[in-house]
Amino acid sequence: MTDALDFLRAGATALQRGDRAGAERQVVRALALVPGHGEAWNILGVLAVSAGDPAGGEARFRRASACAPENPAYARSQAECLKRQGWADRAAPLLAGAVRRGALSPDLACDLADLRLGARDVAAATALYRLALTLAPGHARSQNNLAEALGKAERADATADALVRLAVLRGTATAWGAAGAALLAAWRQDEARTALRRATALDPAAAEHWVNLGFAGLGRHAVVPVEAAFDHALRLSPGMDAARAGRGTLRMLTGRLRDGAADYEARLSLPSFVPSRSYGRPVWDGQVQSGKTLLIHADRGYGDAIQFIRYAPLLRAQGMRVVFHGPDGLLDLFRASELVDELSGLDGPPPAHDVHIPIMSLIHRMGTDLDSVPAVVPYLRAPGAAARRWTDRLAGVSGVKAGLVWHGSVAFPYHRQRSPGLEAVLPLTGIPGVTAVLLQVANGRSDLERLRPLGPVLDLGLELRDFADTAAAIQALDIVISPCTAVAHLAGALGKPVAVLLDQGAEWRWMHGRTDSPWYPTAHLYRQSVFGDWTEPVERLRRDLAAMATP
Missing domain, CATH: 1.25.40.10 (Tetratricopeptide repeat domain)
Structure with missing residues (x-):
């Protein structure tokens, strides 16, 4: 046995010198004396892999694992060789077998998790990474790969927590x-x-x-x-x-x-x-060319399109033909407002055009500064039939008719920060002389399943089919209350009084520290003074609504 160990030591020394052939000769001599020496087979496996032979390495690691099944390192090396040959499906049961034999280690659990993650089984991968971290809380590879798995599962908070622990x-x-x-x-x-x-x-x-x-x-x-x-x-x-x-x-x-x-x-x-699609014509450079057709396309949310479509009639007045390509929910509203010469939905081809521009780029191409914001309102109006229908519908509502929205789209990551939720704005539903007209659609409506408004309400959320409907309802109201959502922009574009509830880090379009808006003259801004706390701005707005309702 001593001679075999001497041969192994000589082999390891040769390997350190980079003499792979010499190392292999020494290890083969050791195996001639002790054929079941797991570490000798392991060194031969390492030599094969380093020579670019994962198949040969896998065979030797398999022998090492058979000689010493209690050593998880051999099974891990064999599994890695299988993965390199594209046989991850064979690697997973191999590692699982090592676990069943009692050879569990943090590295082994992490390897199993990596295989599950590669197979897109994020739940199993996450559980295995957590097992590895239970065995070794400081296992950095598991912590790193857990963060990756959580990221793939779109669990932003858990991903952040994992990366903080890794840091x-x-x-x-x-x-x-x-x-x-x-x-x-x-x-x-x-x-x-x-x-x-x-x-x-x-x-x-x-x-x-x-x-x-x-x-x-x-x-x-x-x-x-x-x-x-x-x-x-x-x-x-x-x-x-x-x-x-x-x-x-x-x-x-x-x-x-x-x-x-x-x-x-x-x-x-x-x-x-x-942008979600490409356009073959050149990007507009801001030079007005009479008779040329400019395609304006929506490149972000509904609110952006509502805010910046105001530039279309200005360009038409200068002789350009203006067409719009955007979401279907805005088409009837923009058509009724006669803002553009032609429009089409994003699911179909855009109207013919000479040049194009993303709608949010108009502020730059038009050279807008604070003293030249095109702030004439209203520049939108609801279709006539819808306006008459909603005027009749809301004619019998008593007191101040206050439209209320409490939640924005969850498509953008800041929705939790900007959306107060129904519970935070409940005091606005219990004001004498005020009827809350609920305009909330989609996200946020689930709040109504567990919270009851404090005063008289009319819930229109399930009846509003698109922004033309919403605009028609807003035109029949006295005021609209909303956080930073498309409805706030819509009310401002319709020239309707709008109270905008803003978080402490509200978007640039609402400016810094202002209570008014250069974009919407009828808007009044109610900002948080403490991050995450809606109590104070809601209370200020409640007092202002109560004053509106006082004869």
Whole structure:
């Protein structure tokens, strides 16, 4: 036995020198003396893999595992060889068999989880990663891969938590930067700022940490440090489009619309802003050409289209033909408002055109600044038949008719921050002389299953088929109450008084610190003074509504 160990030691020494042939000769001598020596077969497997022979490696690791079934490392190496040959389906039962033999280890559990994740069985992968972390709480690979699995399951909060734990384990700028980015994606800006400050302190030259720090601060309207973060990112990486788009957002938030909108064009290179389809004609450069047809296409949410379609009649007045390509839910409303020459839905081909532009780029191409916002309202109107129908429907409603929305679309990650929910706005439903007309559709309606409004209400949410219907209902109301949703934009575009409930980090379009809106003269803004707390703005709005209802 001593001679065999000597041969193995000689083989290991040769391997360290890079002498693979010499190492193999020594190990073969050891096996001639002790054919069942698992570690000798393991070294031969390593030699085969290092020579680019995963099939040969797999055969030798299989022998090693047969000699020492209690050693999970051999089964793991055999499984890795199978994976390299494209046989992951054979690797999984091999590892599971090792577990059944009592050879469980954090690495083995993690390997099994990786296989399940590769097979898109996210639930099983997550459970196995958690098992590995139970066996070894500091197992960094499991923590990292768990975060990946949770990300694939679109569990933003759990992903962020996993990456924070990994950052604590590793303590590197990269790990803290990843944790900060995940916290930002989960819309947990305060925690993101803490993580990203650590990342920038550890690696001040990494532009991506600075840009994410800027976006995290935007969610709190921390104007001065946000601008500094974006500027720093651009000094480190002048061509970084995310930093330019972020700086543009910050500038527009603070009223520097012309410069901000120019920077904001960089968003079009970012994955989340790429239009859902391509257009073959050139992008409009802002030069008005009489007789040419400009296609305006919706590139984000309904609210964006409602806000910026105001530019269409201005361009038509200058001699351009303007057509629109956007979601079906807006077509009847835009057609009735006679804003464009032609329109079509996104499911079909766009109208013929010479040039095109994403609708949010109009603010830049039109050279808009704070003192030149086209703020004449109304620029939208409901179809006549719908307007008459809803006027008749609401004619018998007593008191101040206040339209109420409490939840926006969940398509955007900040929906939890911007949407107060029904419970937060319940005090607005119990005001003497005010009837709450519920305009809430889709997300948020589930609140009505567990909460009862405090006063008289009329629920129209199930009857509103599209924005033409909603516009017609709004025209028959006295005021609309909404967070930052398409309905708030719609009410403003109709010239209807609108109370907009805004979170502390509201979007740039509502500006910073203002109670009015340059885009909607009939809007009054009720902002949070404490992040996440709707009590104070709702109470201010409740008092104002009560005053409206007082004879």
